[in-house]
Amino acid sequence: MIDELKLNSTQEQRLQVIEDLRKEGIDPYGQRYDRTHSSEQAKAEFEKAEAQAAEKEHFTTAPMKLAGRIAAKRDQGKTAFVHITDQAGKIQVYIRKDVIGEEAFALLKRLYAGDIIGVEGPAFRTKTGEISIRAEKIVILSKSINPPPEKFHGLTDVEMRYRQRYVDLMSNPEVRETFLKRSQIMQSIREYMGSQGYLEVETPMMHTVAGGAAARPFITHHNALDMELYLRIAPELYLKRLLVGGFERVYEINRNFRNEGISIKHNPEFTMMEVYQAYGDMETMMDLSEEVICHAAKKFFPDLKVVHQEKELNFTRPWRRVSMLDLVREVTGCNELTYSCSRELAAEQAKKLHVPIEKNDSAAKIIVKIFEEKIEATLMDPTFVFGYPKETSPLAKGSKDDPAKVDRFELFIYGREIGNAFSELNDSEDQLARFENQISQREAGDDEAHQMDTDYVNALRYGMPPAGGLGLGIDRIVMLLTDSASIRDVILFPTMRKRVAGAAEETAGETEEQK
RNA sequence: GGAGCAUUAGCUCAGCUGGUAGAGCAACUGACUCUUAAUCAGUGGGUCGUCGGUUCAAAUCCGCCAUGCUCCA
Missing domain, CATH: 2.40.50.140 (Nucleic acid-binding proteins)
Incomplete structure (x- = not known):
């Protein structure tokens, strides 16, 4: 045997x-x-x-x-x-x-x-x-x-809990409770989206161009067509093609795959909801974020005071809306900072706050780093941070008041990024130029820069209505509402390393093959 | 990628400055007609994660590796 x-x-x-x-x-x-x-x-x-x-x-x-x-x-x-x-x-x-x-x-x-x-x-x-x-x-x-497992303590070994979730579920009622809640949250999100006339759609999980986000993809191979395919890192570009086609409110809840590290808040496959609304913008998406998350949160916290990891988070609307530049100006005390200010000025502020930067970081990138390093973790109650630099947001529409800025926000709760949204760029020739800029960043060594998607540019040339688009990290929302410390506690079967049974000889045989 | 911690019976865990392994639960045998982490008496169960080193002697000290967790990049 x-x-x-x-x-x-x-x-x-x-x-x-x-x-x-x-x-x-x-x-x-x-x-x-x-x-x-x-x-x-x-x-x-x-x-x-x-x-x-x-x-x-x-x-x-x-x-x-x-x-x-x-x-x-x-x-x-x-x-x-x-x-x-x-x-x-x-x-x-x-x-x-x-x-x-x-x-x-x-x-x-x-x-x-x-x-x-x-x-x-x-x-x-x-x-x-x-x-x-x-x-x-x-x-x-x-x-x-x-x-x-032992009837009093249940199964506590975390490795076994994740690898053999069936044992975890049978012996730990609170684990069953968490996944029951997850299902209820999904149901309540769909219920709200449906009630507002959003159409749930399914777009490809296997892409010939891995677009829509800055991330490394998983690569696979289709034998019959003899071609490389990428597991999607985001459904964004397909959903916006649907706006070109004439659907006006679409959303998709499904898995994205990113070939990156695993942590308390990252699993290689994770669930994301993306929404696109024709004739809307960034602010439409702020309202929607508040509504859909509160709709789900109310089922467990009727007063919208969400207790997470012994901290009370106030979900009462309206949520704080603040510009990234204002936040960074406040923490640095330097009001001259803009995305197009001199690199020296930004670098000086970073140094003052001991924020590590790279030699070829632009002023805009440095400002984002100061935000990530000094401010992000302090945003406990739901907060929309808006106004991101154009260079790191190649799919977002430029702001009217500042050509270096785009109308984009990220939503933070408990110091974590929960959502990302923008007024969608619908100018095909601007989009083409942004892709070309991404390609030069890729050539300069940034392997997370976007790839060119010519068909997407072609779609935009038919005309896409101005629109708001939103992505919400479903696993992270479930974490907040179920008081789970790790993303692995809200994913039934989190990604684990392959277990090697008779360790020594098998690994010896395998390492050569893997190289 | 780096650092710290962990890995002992099916499960939950002890095991001190080195002297070849313990408990509770679970299982087995028996007693018991309202128990609830039932109780009482008895029995079986271990390659101490892997490989190597130091030593007369290693679960224990040292090193590599594996897996996991946490923190950092």
């Missing part, structure tokens, strides 16, 4: 029981089981019926059918208490030999924590007041070979 799947003695014992059951004609893996109640429904129904009952003492309901995984077993001789968990929660099952019969009671001996069973019987209250099911019938729905 494959080494990794070799059974230890506990597993061998459990497997032996499974074989014994089969010999006795008992199916250890069960069949369809038509439940009448979840654990939650059973408790709710009992409470309701009990409240209406004339005689509350020893009150029992009609029999119910429930199913779930055995979380704990307390065997007491001729009776036993078993807790079973289902998706909704858990419920206690009370098993008496004189109720269930000798044979079924004997079967109980061979049921372990981790096994999945079906239970039939009326609900009642135990002496201690816990609503329980008095079992009249028990069926095995699935035996388990692997014992579940």
